[in-house]
Each structure stands twice: as structure tokens, then as C-alpha cells.
Amino acid sequence: xxxxxxxxxxxxxxxxxxxxxxxxxxxxxxxxxxxxxxxxxxxxxxxxxxxxxxxxxxxxxxxxxxxxxxxxxxxxxxxxxxxxxxxxxxxxxxxxxxxxxxxxxxxxxxxxxxxxxxxxxxxxxxxxxxxxxxxxxxxxxxxxxxxxxxxxxxxxxxxxxxxxxxxxxxxxxxxxxxxxxxxxxxxxxxxxxxxxxxxxxx
Amino acid sequence: xxxxxxxxxxxxxxxxxxxxxxxxxxxxxxxxxxxxxxxxxxxxxxxxxxxxxxxxxxxxxxxxxxxxxxxxxxxxxxxxxxxxxxxxxxxxxxxxxxxxxxxxxxxxxxxxxxxxxxxxxxxxxxxxxxxxxxxxxxxxxxxxxxxxxxxxxxxxxxxxxxxxxxxxxxxxxxxxxxxxxxxxxxxxxxxxxxxxxxxxxx
DNA sequence: GTCATAATTAACCAAATGGTTAAACTAAAT
DNA sequence: ATTTAGTTTAACCATTTGGTTAATTATGAC
Numbered sequence: 242x243x244x245x246x247x248x249x250x251x252x253x254x255x256x257x258x259x260x261x262x263x264x265x266x267x268x269x270x271x272x273x274x275x276x277x278x279x280x281x282x283x284x285x286x287x288x289x290x291x292x293x294x295x296x297x298x299x300x301x302x303x304x305x306x307x308x309x310x311x312x313x314x315x316x317x318x319x320x321x322x323x324x325x326x327x328x329x330x331x332x333x334x335x336x337x338x339x340x341x342x343x344x345x346x347x348x349x350x351x352x353x354x355x356x357x358x359x360x361x362x363x364x365x366x367x368x369x370x371x372x373x374x375x376x377x378x379x380x381x382x383x384x385x386x387x388x389x390x391x392x393x394x395x396x397x398x399x400x401x402x403x404x405x406x407x408x409x410x411x412x413x414x415x416x417x418x419x420x421x422x423x424x425x426x427x428x429x430x431x432x433x434x435x436x437x438x439x440x441x442x443x
Numbered sequence: 444x445x446x447x448x449x450x451x452x453x454x455x456x457x458x459x460x461x462x463x464x465x466x467x468x469x470x471x472x473x474x475x476x477x478x479x480x481x482x483x484x485x486x487x488x489x490x491x492x493x494x495x496x497x498x499x500x501x502x503x504x505x506x507x508x509x510x511x512x513x514x515x516x517x518x519x520x521x522x523x524x525x526x527x528x529x530x531x532x533x534x535x536x537x538x539x540x541x542x543x544x545x546x547x548x549x550x551x552x553x554x555x556x557x558x559x560x561x562x563x564x565x566x567x568x569x570x571x572x573x574x575x576x577x578x579x580x581x582x583x584x585x586x587x588x589x590x591x592x593x594x595x596x597x598x599x600x601x602x603x604x605x606x607x608x609x610x611x612x613x614x615x616x617x618x619x620x621x622x623x624x625x626x627x628x629x630x631x632x633x634x635x636x637x638x639x640x641x642x643x644x645x
Numbered sequence: 646g647t648c649a650t651a652a653t654t655a656a657c658c659a660a661a662t663g664g665t666t667a668a669a670c671t672a673a674a675t
Numbered sequence: 676a677t678t679t680a681g682t683t684t685a686a687c688c689a690t691t692t693g694g695t696t697a698a699t700t701a702t703g704a705c
Contacts, residue, residue: 248682262554266468270663280684285664343552349610350545352464364615390626391633395601397608402600405607408551410596413566424592431593438640450652472693482654487694 249287251277256284256298261344265295265351299348303360306345307367308334314370320378324396324436331400332429336422342404368393384440392439399432451489453479458486458500463542466549467497501550505562508547509569510536516572522580526598526638533602534631538624544606570595586642594641601634 246254255277259268270291274281288294313326335341349358375389403410403425411421448456457479461470472493476483490496515528537543551560577591605612605627613623 264466264468264553266466267553269661271661281663282665282685283683286682289664291663343548346545346607347549347552349614350549350607351466351469355610355614358611358614361611363611368615387636388629388633391630394605394608394612394630395634395637398600398602398604399597400600402604402607403596405548405552405604406596406599408557409560409563409565412551412557412560413570427590428593428596431590432597434589435597435637435641439637471691473691483693484655484695485653488652491694493693 248277248279248283251279252284252287252294253297253301256294257302260295260298261302261340264347265291268295299344299357300360302341302344303357304362305334305338305341307362308338310334311362311366311370314367314374320374320384321437321440323374324440325433327396328400328432328436329429332425335400335404336425339404339407339418339421342401346405382442385442387439396432396436399428399435403428450479450481450485453481454486454489454496455499455503458496459504462497462500463504463546467493467553470497501546501559502562504543504546505559506564507536507540507543509564512536513564513568513572516569516576522576522586523639523642525576526642527635529598530602530634530638531631534627534634537602537606538627541606541609541620541623544603548607584644587644589641598634598638601630601637605630 252273255273256268259273259276263269268291270284271281273294274284277283284291284294288297308331310327310330313330314323316323316326318326345361348354349361371393372389375384375392378384379386407421410424411417416424454475457475458470461475461478465471470493472486473483475496476486479485486493486496490499510533512529512532515525515532518525518528520528547563550556551563573595574591577586577594580586581588609623612626613619618626
């Protein structure tokens, strides 16, 4: 027999769906309650306010903006191998969670939301490890000299931007979600090749 | 003596500011009216509804998501030269209009907003000309063989993503708007170099 | 000046919205 | 069985919000 989900987790699941689809401004507490199949008062009983409920959802999702990829840059393989692993893992993960990039980007771009940026594992994890990895390989003469911060932003842009512009792409070139997924799988190979060409020492 | 702006243009200017800052859901008609320095009823007198006012603003701004860069790919220079010109013009323009990328991306990612995507000059302008330019240069053996659609997305990602993630960058690495601008100016050189390495025939 | 039309305003309205409250229900402890 | 604490509900509330209206003012044609 199936264990019934707790009220709190039912709320969180519903809030996730609605907040991700509509954003905090577009979301309606009533619709979250309806989706969860509970009374609207329960939302405030468990989470006090819309803002706090959103905080909970965002804090949970923020972890996955850079999911399990930061440790890649802590291994002792070469920079190019690390970048390969990063691109592959990142796109494979986002293919299963394609809403995350826009959810994060739209939240941090709203005024008064600076606090949320601190919840993203960026500076002390991926950025720091990326920089150190690059510096190490540069010293060994294994990579071309580039600005590592610019390089990081390029890698992120190439991996993340397609998910942000997905509506434009699918609308203009037809294709359903599966088609987009396939396109992104092919992209793994392509981006890996780009990065090799950028970094290879001639 | 200075000519006073018409009520209609005062409304449009104010609506631009507010919609760009808060999005259609976060924006308040009263604040738009206050910003324009006119009575709220005038908004409806001139534009009938919030949705139609937003439409007007978006339609105007949509033109600049790919500002005057599409014709670059219609010139008869080489693909690499065209990419150079594109990256440079695009970043120079966005440095003066850094809010545009997020405004467009957030709008097209909202459900029920498919109609807005048609207002972006993408498929028949930049995408088409980009593809043809690449095919031409490939035939002449002037560029490496890559997937041109993937390449286009990479170029766009490298140029646009930084503006979308600007809050994350400035929050984590300090720096004000001028610092970010400088960073993007340096990025022009960097991205140009990346693209050369990707496309150069060895 | 007068008349017609457009522009502008203050007041108003109904619906929606986030949030509260007091009562009722449930289940475990004694 | 009674108590106690946690959970759930229906009804309610104050505020906000997009939008309307009716009256007023400015403008331009004749």
C-alpha cells in the first residue's frame, strides 16, 4: 500500500510546480493550495507567508543550478578533461530539469532579491575550483593563455543559454521537447570540440 | 524652449521603465501613472488595458534583441569577419541596453506568451543569414565543419548570457555597472579569439 | 463667442489576493 | 473517558488592483 504524502511535502511539491511555472508574482496561493489538494490556510500554517514559501522552494532548487559539477574541477585530471566532464554532466542534468535555469535567472534578476544570490553555489565552489584548475594547467603549459573568468562565462553561456531561449527555438524551428533534448545531446559533443580548439596548445 | 512630451509618449516611457524593471506581473498600473506624472485613467484611455500597453512596449523593444546585426551577415566579407563584427556590435549595443536580454527572455518564457516570440527578428533574419553565410564559407573551404545551428547558439550564448547573469556576477565579484561594462568590452576581444580558433582551417 | 470634440481628472467599483481567525477534528497520552 | 496538542477547515477581512464612469477642462473649427 502507498504511504500518503505529508501535508507539508504536498505543499512543497505544489509550490514548486506553480512557482516555477509562474514566478513568485504570477503564482497564486489559492492555486498552490488547490494543486496540493489542501486548504489555503494550511499554506500559512506551515510556511507563514508566500515569500517564505518561495524562499523554501528557491533554496532547494538553487543547489541544482550547478549540480554535482563543482567537484569535477577538484579531480586531478587535466583542464580539458574536466571541461569535457562538466559540459556532459551539466547538459545531461539540465535535460532532465530544463526549467531550472530560467527559474534561477528570473529570480536573481528581480530587484530586492540579492539575498537569493547567496544561495547559489557559485563563487566558492565552481568559480574558485575552475580558476584554480585553469591556473594549474596553465603553469604546466597544457592550455592556451586566456582570461579564465571569460572562459568560465563562455562555458556557462554555451551550456545554459539554450535552456533560457528554448521557447524561441522550439517556436521557430518546430520540434517538441524530445527534439530539443536530442539537440542538446548533440550539443555536448559540439561544445567539447569548441573548448578543445580554444584551449589546445599549438 | 523645451517642447513638452505628449501624454502618450510620457506613458510609454514610464511603462517601459516599470515593465522592464518589474515584469508584467510585478508592474502596477498606478506606479506607471505616477512615474508618467498623469492620472491612471489615461493609461486606459490611450492603451485600453495593461496587456495592450505591455504589448506596445514589448513590440518596440523586441526589435533590439538583434539590433542592426542581421545585415552584417548579408555583407560579402568572410564568415569570420562577420562574426567579429557581430560580436562587437552586439556587445557594444547591449552595454548601453543591458536590461533588454532579460526583458525578452523573461517574456518569452512565460506561458501563454507564444505570440510574443513572433515579434523577435530571429528566424528569417539573423538565423537565416547566419546559416547561409556559414554554408557559403564552408563551400569555399574557409571554415571548419561544425553544426551551424550549434555555432549560432554558442555565439549568442557567449554574448547574451553575461547580461542575464549580471546580478550573480556583480554580487559575487563586487564591481559596479562600469566595471561590468569594462568586463564586457574585454570580452569582445576574447570571444572573437574563441571563434577564430573554432572556425580556423588548419 | 459658440459648439463639438478630445483630453483629463477624481471618485468609484468589482474582483482578486494574501492573510487571519475561531471553531472543529484527530490522535496520542494519561 | 478526558485532556492536550497538533492539524484542518470554512468563513471572513483588509488591501490591492485593473478598470470604469461621469463630470470637467482644454482645444480648435466656424
